[in-house]
Amino acid sequence: MEENINNEATTELTEEDAMRIILNSLVHYRAWARDNLLTPKATKYDMLTDEEKKLFHWFPNYLKKLEHSIDINSRYFEMVAESMGPFWGVGNPDTEYNKSNTDFPNLINLMNQFVREWSSDGMVERDISFGRILKYAEKYFPNIEFRPDIEVLVPGSGLGRLVVEFSKLGFKTQGTEISYFMLFNSHFLLNRAFVSNNFVLCPFIHKSSNNLKSNFQCRQIYFPDFNAEEIYQLEKDYPSIKSDDLMSMIAGDFDDLYGPPGVAKKGQTTMDDPNAMAFREGNVGRFKIIATSFFIDTATNIIDYIKAIKHSLSDDGYWINFGPLLWHHEHSEKFYDTDWKRPTGEIVKVRMPAQGLEISMEDLIDLIEEMGFQFIEHESGIKSSYGSDSRSMSEWNYKCEFWICKKKHQNN
Secondary structure, three states: OOOOOOOOOOOOOOHHHHHHHHHHHHHOHHHHHHHHHHHHHHHHHHOOOHHHHHHOOOHHHHHHHHHHHHHHHHHHHHHHHHHHHHHOOOOOHHHHOOOOOOOHHHHHHHHHHHHHHHOHHHHHHHHHHHHHHHHHHHHHOOOHHHHHHOEEEEEOOOOOHHHHHHHHOOOEEEEEEOOHHHHHHHHHHHHHOOOOOOEEEOOOOOOOOOEOOHHHHOOOEEEOOOOHHHHHHHHHHOOOOOHHHOEEEEEOOHHHHHOOOOOOOOOOOOOOOHHHHHHHHHOOOOEEEEEEEOOHHHOOOHHHHHHHHHHHEEEEEEEEEEEOOOOOOOOOOOEEEEEEEOOOOOEEEEEEEOOOOOOOHHHHHHHHHHOOEEEEEEEEEEEEOOOOOOOEOOOOOEEEEEEEEEEOOOOO
16 A cells, blocks of 8 residues: 555544534525525526416415425524534534535435434334344343343434434443534434424425425424433333433544554544543443444445444444445545554554445455354345435335344354
8 A cells, every 4th residue: 555645635624613514504504595496496487488487387386385494494403503502612603603614415414314213204214224123132131120231332323313212222322423413413302302293394395306296395394203201211110220321422433432442543533532542442342232223334444343343342242233335435535644554563644545445245244254243143135215205206225234243252
């Protein structure tokens, strides 16, 4: 491997910069959506002839519905920014956020994630993935009163629904997530949703294709589809279980915080922070269950992920996985700074491409076994969508893999 790569590296952001990008996007969504969704449609309509406008007589009302939907989304996002900005110590959204640095595509993806994780529309998807994972967790640990002693890790926990579902079953569960889009919104939701269907979004308005009816594009999704009091139901049935102690969320890179010393350092990470080093040391063999759902294909180096799982899983623990192999960095042009050990033992700084180790499922299975795991359950070809619109004219299904692995012992 060449230590000098003549490509532009991705500009590294500080943690505060990353948070400000999210908050900028939340605050300025309304103006952006009007400019990019509403204005082009209105302009195109205005340029029609009078005769053509008669054929599109319904279009002005459609534009009003889109405008109303944008306002609904904006009100929710502004609530999140007003709450999370001061909470995370990154300023007042009324005075400090600007449109110069934003990430609106990820904001649109966030709305799809709300549908998947926290609305009744996402129930089918959750049953296929989360439901399967939870069923086996209950099978392996049937005694509810003992579950608070069973620690569970959910890497890439998104908006936190799987973490909540594990906690509702009595497991002491920790989610980890690197995206502040997810962290801000999951924190807001879990602390501000006092009744079921407390909030509303119009998540499909940015999809103009494959709509059976124009009303479907503007339809509202209510969330969360559960009452926050459900988290405390177990405590009512089992007074010795304290629900508030069962759930936690950690911000950071999974293999950085839960992997062994020596995993590749990826740019602005916490690896050299003393507190992070102590946290990582405390995670050795800590978790009885590591549940990965639609997660492992986010790796830039799948070996590091497997190392981290093995490092933090207890010797008698279970790695439960569900998902496809949609390698997230397959077409990435990004590079990150990392430390590379020469054959001589010298440590040098290099630019590492994010893409490059996208392997087949067959090769991944072999790799997992080679790195010290045995498969005790394995299903292939399980059809599942992800963040889909149930009323769309198109549907995309993955053929997912489900497995449960344990560490191999020396006599195996």
